[in-house]
Amino acid sequence: MNKNIAMAGAGLSCAVIARGLAEKGHKVTIYEKRDHIAGNCHTERDKNTDVMVHVYGPHIFHTDDSEVWDYVNRFMDFKPYVNRVKATTGGRVFSLPINLHTINQFFNKTLSPSEAEEFIAQQADTSIVDPKSFEEQGMRLLGTELYKAFFHGYTLKQWGVNPKELPASILKRLPVRFNYNDNYFFHQYQGMPSEGYTEMVENILSHPDIQVKLNSEFSSSMVERFDHVFYSGPVDGYYDYDLGHLPYRTLDFEKSEESGDFQGCAVMNYCDESVPFTRITEHKHFSPWETHSKSICYKEYSRNCEPGDIPYYPITVVGGNDLLEQYLARTRNEKNITFVGRLGTYKYMDMDVTIRSALDVLEKWN
Structure with a gap:
């Protein structure tokens, strides 16, 4: 019926x-x-620059689910895209996720993969046997220096919650690599819809x-x-x-139009707690098959969601x-x-x- x-x-x-x-x-x-x-994955072309803008922040498609990959490609041609994130911390720029290049650069060493793995194992806080919180997971996995440099301040800004109160599962999603692979994701299928997510949803x-x-x-x-x-x-x-209201984080974006190439990458994280924003995204780099003389950048700020705001991230805490x-x-x-x-x-x-x-x-x- x-x-x-x-x-x-x-x-x-x-x-x-x-x-x-x-x-x-x-x-x-x-x-x-x-x-x-299209909800928060809504995309539209900027009228002045013709750059495809991810209006509510960047959305990068990545999956190991072949059925899902075939489904989205049924409604839009997806072009290859590799997310290579950079991070500024302590006045220096590194690549994320933490990989062999990050480790060697950060500690001023020339370690081989096996040497780096042994070195990081020595940095790790082995007194933490079963990490329950984000901070415990970071200290157990990376040790104090890498955790503090790349995750502590960024997490405070992103979630507005002490990392001791966040579940370890949030950090468990992020890999640590002992080779020079700087692909932020590890899924088999990675890409971007050629004409944006909104047109894909329109086709659906x-x-x-x-x-x-x-x-x-x-x-x-x-x-x-x-x-x-x-x-x-x-x-x-x-x-x-x-x-009562469930807790969410929302995002504020400071949009700017720039000439040429503003930062040389799609995503630059700012890990220091003293920097008020979490990252800058440069949207033309999300469509590397296109050429644009100008650029659109978003400076991203995270805060607690108030009534009337757009909810982005549900806040999950230990307990x-x-x-x-x-x-x-x-x-x-x-x-x-x-x-x-x-x-x-x-x-x-x-x-x-x-x-x-x-x-x-x-x-x-x-």
């Missing part, structure tokens, strides 16, 4: 689910409170049984109008924050979040609604994980 489905949000999660449902013959209406689709949503309503916010009072709802907005927002558990318990008792995506499930997810999760939800629902 064909059903009447509503989606709250026109980001990746709802776009993927909507497409799958429409192809099954269901009627889908998407409510998006912003004036554009291009189906006669999908209707998108921009500048239209979905509310819980609308659920009864539909056979089923997929909700990708903030889970606490669905309940009008009646138990859990009782408020989150209360909201999630309520969602499990809801009927005819599925909470999806980063905000709906209060989980930080990369784009490939978001798409995989959406495909899995789609398969189970059908």
